[in-house]
Structure formats: structure tokens, C-alpha cells
Amino acid sequence: MASDGRRRRRLPLSLRRNAVAWERQRPTWRDAKPALIAGALKRAQARPSGNWYVVGASRDVGGDRPLGRTVAGQEVVVWRDTGGRVVAGPGVCPHLGAPLRDSPVRCGTLVCHWHGLSLNGGPFAGWEPFPAHDDGVLVWVRLDAVGGEEPLDAPVVPRRPVPTRALSAVYAGAGVCEPEDVVANRLDPWHGAWFHPYSFVDLTVADTPESAGEDAFAVDVSFKVAGRLVVPVRAVFTAPEPRTVVMHIAEGEGVGSVVETHATPLGPDASGRPRTAVIEAVVAASDRRGFALARAAAPVLRPLVRAASGRLWRDDLAYAERRWALRSTGRFPGA
Numbered sequence: 310m311a312s313d314g315r316r317r318r319r320l321p322l323s324l325r326r327n328a329v330a331w332e333r334q335r336p337t338w339r340d341a342k343p344a345l346i347a348g349a350l351k352r353a354q355a356r357p358s359g360n361w362y363v364v365g366a367s368r369d370v371g372g373d374r375p376l377g378r379t380v381a382g383q384e385v386v387v388w389r390d391t392g393g394r395v396v397a398g399p400g401v402c403p404h405l406g407a408p409l410r411d412s413p414v415r416c417g418t419l420v421c422h423w424h425g426l427s428l429n430g431g432p433f434a435g436w437e438p439f440p441a442h443d444d445g446v447l448v449w450v451r452l453d454a455v456g457g458e459e460p461l462d463a464p465v466v467p468r469r470p471v472p473t474r475a476l477s478a479v480y481a482g483a484g485v486c487e488p489e490d491v492v493a494n495r496l497d498p499w500h501g502a503w504f505h506p507y508s509f510v511d512l513t514v515a516d517t518p519e520s521a522g523e524d525a526f527a528v529d530v531s532f533k534v535a536g537r538l539v540v541p542v543r544a545v546f547t548a549p550e551p552r553t554v555v556m557h558i559a560e561g562e563g564v565g566s567v568v569e570t571h572a573t574p575l576g577p578d579a580s581g582r583p584r585t586a587v588i589e590a591v592v593a594a595s596d597r598r599g600f601a602l603a604r605a606a607a608p609v610l611r612p613l614v615r616a617a618s619g620r621l622w623r624d625d626l627a628y629a630e631r632r633w634a635l636r637s638t639g640r641f642p643g644a
């Protein structure tokens with residue numbers, strides 16, 4: 310594998326010869342054993358999260374409006390105090406219940422737009438802050454009443470490339486499903502080249518938690534760039550906590566880059582069905598010269614990365630929603 314990896318690093322872009330038509334690629338369903346995916350999901354769910362939930366992108370917190378999010382039915386507002394520190398708390402004004410997500414932030418203070426009650430992030434008039442954490446890419450809030458686990462001082466943040474040499478983008482979407490449906494989708498790497506042929510080709514699952522010593526899926530896959538141009542990589546998928554699946558690029562172009570998928574329960578919709586947010590952070594790294602230019606062009610690239618991610622997630626959310634729809638009616642074949 311090492312020599313193969315070296316070859317890949319010299320030639321990041323490959324021209325796909327002997328391209329196999331979509332319908333003629335090897336079926337993966339025999340390898341994608343429902344029990345194997347269910348086992349990986351169960352182990353992920355057993356890991357501690359310390360009651361931390363991803364609520365959004367760090368760069369979306371700041372400015373003159375708080376970030377408002379409902380997590381498991383609990384309204385939450387997040388903003389930055391005068392020192393730039395992220396603070397969070399309930400999104401219901403303690404006076405007469407105004408939705409604080411619609412209130413402005415003035416000089417680090419959230420000012421209720423109904424009668425002017427001011428919150429600086431500390432406890433006030435019955436309003437109690439929630440612990441908040443800014444990891445530089447994502448903002449997390451700790452909700453002990455929702456999570457019900459032993460609280461942890463900080464969330465389980467995946468290992469990432471050094472920020473100064475990385476480009477990050479965050480995509481957020483939502484669907485009718487539970488966090489476990491999002492995680493189960495990510496723990497099924499076999500669907501990649503079948504379900505997303507516009508992005509992935511030549512996919513082989515090289516290691517599963519059964520074959521490898523660690524609880525990870527290793528996948529050899531090529532990202533489609535344009536036409537027959539592809540970037541072959543080895544990607545390793547792990548679930549460090551119950552609502553996160555991380556893909557590390559272990560070999561090939563962008564080695565060290567990560568794509569983190571975080572599932573945050575939002576609460577029921579009008580029909581009582583669960584809704585879940587998918588917040589995906591792409592933290593791309595490269596030691597190639599061109600990448601310094603790519604970083605400088607970050608404001609332009611970011612929407613592109615997000616759009617690519619958005620296309621994948623439209624399909625993956627459909628997968629997660631389908632899984633929930635079948636599960637909730639006792640029709641899921643992988644149960």
C-alpha cells in the first residue's frame with residue numbers, strides 16, 4: 310500500500326482508463342451487511358458525547374444577530390460577548406417569552422426586542438447560560454437536560470489539519486429522520502459509487518471493523534473532478550461519538566483533510582415527525598503550492614465546496630429519511 314500511496318502523491322490527478330459503466334461496476338450489497346453497519350452504529354451510540362451538540366459554523370456566530378437553533382425541542386441562542394467568546398443559553402426571554410433568536414446583539418449584549426432585557430452571557434433574571442464551545446470551525450452547546458449523559462468539559466472534536474494550512478467550509482441541511490439515520494448512512498461506505506456516481510467511482514471497502522483491528526472503515530475511492538479525471542484517495546471513516554462520523558483522507562491528495570458529519574436533533578415537525586440537522590464541516594489540507602492559492606481564494610471556493618457537499622447531502626438525506634420512514638413503521642429490512 311505504501312508504494313501505491315507514494316505513486317498517488319506524485320500524481321494526484323489520474324485519468325480513468327477502462328472506466329466501468331455504472332451498471333457494470335461490482336455490486337456491493339453482499340459486503341454491505343446490515344448487521345455490520347448496525348454493529349458500528351451501536352458502538353458509536355455507546356460512546357460518550359458529554360451532552361454536546363453542534364449548532365453551527367463558528368463564522369456564523371458574530372455580528373448583530375444571534376444564531377438561533379432548536380435542539381431536541383429546546384430553543385437555543387448563541388452569540389459572541391464583548392471579548393469575542395461564544396456564549397449560549399435558552400432562546401426564550403425570561404421576561405415574557407420573546408424569541409431571542411430575533412433579538413439584536415449590541416456590543417456583545419443580546420437585547421430583547423420586546424422590552425429591552427439585556428443578556429451579557431451570564432445568568433440573569435432566571436435566564437441560565439448553557440456551556441458553549443467554539444472549536445474554530447464549529448460551535449457546540451452542552452445541553453445536559455437533553456443528552457442525559459455524564460457531562461464532559463469539552464466536546465469530542467475530531468483531529469483536524471492545522472488551521473493555518475487548511476480551508477474549511479460548513480454545510481447545513483435538515484431532514485425528517487433521527488441522528489442515528491444520518492450516522493447509519495455514513496457508516497455504509499458501500500453506497501458511495503452506486504448512489505453518488507457523479508462524485509465517486511471505483512470504490513472498494515478495504516477494511517471494515519471486522520477485518521481491521523480498529524473500529525473504522527477504510528475505503529479506496531476516486532473523487533470525480535471532470536470527465537475521466539479523478540483523484541484517488543484512501544478515506545477512513547470513524548464515529549468518535551454518537552452523532553459524529555469523520556472521514557479522514559489517509560492517503561492521496563489532501564492527506565490529513567477531514568469531512569466531519571454531525572447530526573443534531575432539532576425536534577418534531579408539525580406532524581410530530583423527528584427532524585435532524587446535518588452539519589458537515591470540510592477541513593481540507595494540502596502541502597501543494599497551489600493550495601496556498603486555494604486558501605487565498607477561500608471566499609470563492611467555500612460556496613463551491615458547500616455546493617458539492619449539498620448535492621451529496623440531498624441524496625444522503627433521502628437515504629436517512631427513507632431509513633427512518635421504514636424504521637418507524639417496522640418495515641426496515643436491516644433491523
Ligand code: FES
Pocket residue numbers: 402403404405406407421422423424425426
Ligand atoms: S419579553 Fe423580553 S424583555 Fe419582555
Ligand SMILES: [Fe+2]
Pocket residue numbers: 494500501504505621625
Ligand atoms: Fe452518501
